[in-house]
Amino acid sequence: MCKSKKRLDGKTAIITGGTTGMGLRIAIDFADRGAKVIIACPYPDEGASAIKTVYDKTGSEKVIYKYLDLASLESVRQFAADIMNTEDRLDILVNNAGVGVVGDFLTKDGLNFIMQVNYFGHFLLTLLVLPLLKKTGRPLEPSRIINMSSILHNIGKIDLKNLNKTNYWYKIQIYSNSKLALVLFARELTCRLRSSRGTHVVINSVDPGLVGTNIYYSAGSITGLIIKLLFYNLNKTPLEGAQTAIHVVMDKKAGEVSGEFFKNCKRTTAHWNAYNEKVAKQLWDESVRLVKMSDQELNRCFLDL
Template sequence: MYGFLLIIAIIVILILVVAVVQKSTNAICLSKKRLDGKTVIVTGGTAGMGLHIATDLADRGAKVIIACPFEEEGTNATKQIVQETENENVVFKLLDLGSLKSVRKFAADIIKNEKRLDILINNAGIGTPGDFLTPDGMNFIMQVNYYGGFLLTLLLLPLLRKSGQPGEPSRILLTTSVLHRIGQVDVDKLNLTNYWFKLQIYGNSKLCLVLFGNRLAEELKGSHVVVNNVDPGAVGTRIFDSGSRVVGFFLKLVINCMFKTPWLGAQTALHVALDKKAGEVSGGYFQNCRVSKAVRRAYCEDTADSLWKESVKLVQLTKSELEECLRT
């Protein structure tokens, strides 16, 4: 009996030590930069980390456009941000990254009605809710986490290029994950169902984002637009609810206690969106508010090139559209 209690005590102590060490390494965005006159888009800006990011940027005076596929959630988030920041220039727009039609509609609306776009934060994503194909013929997890953001980013590039200036580039953020390290990229199998474990699909989607960010950074050389990947770390958000709500509740509780709350998870994205030196980096991978390194295979140019070509085909970008998106 005493032996069992001793083992439990040792486990508890180890957990507490890990929590203390982890918490001590969590960085916070220290930028005091104002964003008056600037326009920002935060996908998934209606809950979790995205809501904290959107609220912070609105508090700095930016026009903040938050996007998600849920009308009620978007309306409530808009009211909350306005109330907390007293910034009335907060707009909610519907965006379903699991639908190419929705992505194109959203992007066309932004291009038509916005005079500028200074920061695009691709924050929206899902966990492992299901392994099935969307009406567009892509794996659901892959389309929401990668292909939808791929298309959205390219379609908004003309406005981002127009808004960037020497010394003040427009910024694109792609929210990846530490689980990109388990990701695999086989362009012929990425969208198969009943082939990968769902967690593997999630890792694949996050590795694709890093490869996309690196390739896009090369395409954007010579322009006043930078693109970087952001790894927020282990954050207790509702993304863990996608499997079991009960399990998700306990996972969120443990991760919030041991690693990061959504507010802490938002800090690296804010740093990359605001910090002057971060604005001088393109093709970077950021963790805890500093440049880090992704898994080695994320820097394979041949893989990035194959993924780029396949992604362009899958999201149905025509040659003329792609040329317009990338024209500097």
């Protein structure tokens, strides 16, 4: 459990998927510490319910719901533009939202649905709000980006020729690929930020452990229930699963590293595939192409406000 008593007064945090499960627990924690919390998801009813839950538990009125559909590049761009136009600072971005083995199909953007929600959408969102994160970060208090990975990143594969294909991978493999991609993204973005002098932004990845959330039901109501019951004694609660992400935001030493991997509130090592610099760069280039970022747009993401 994260034992930090650090306050977040005056700070602003975005949590994707902040309306249920671990995301909601993170939102409650940040709000209780005094942060302005923006929770993002594609379901307004869930957003309203989450705001009420956070208020009931913390008394905070600084919680905002904003619509974000990570399965739509247009939605990601609209959300990011809204943030850039309405917020004067961004201290924390938690890329938490994700789907399980819900379906193997292409979105209207021509991207594999699981990969787009779990990885490509977060890739684009992070880059589009990066200038605000850069503006906010300070030497002793950098802005922090958290990528919510998974233990299944260990079996993830980055096969660039088939990364975005449908009817090629088992759905559990697509999920695993997306979680490895998030770790590689953190590594590559770290390299690019280091080449930009005066930038105080760190990005780290988190394995929350085996958490008993409703993501199991993406395999089907009956199958999901069976899986949840089989792993009942091994599962963490959403509150427990949220702790490492909270730790990486609060911990001073975690703010001094970037591109690293954390589990059980400790810095550890990811699978060896996550440290292949060549693959990380190739994945970056392919991701830029697939989310349709021009060179000019990409360059703007690294400019100072």
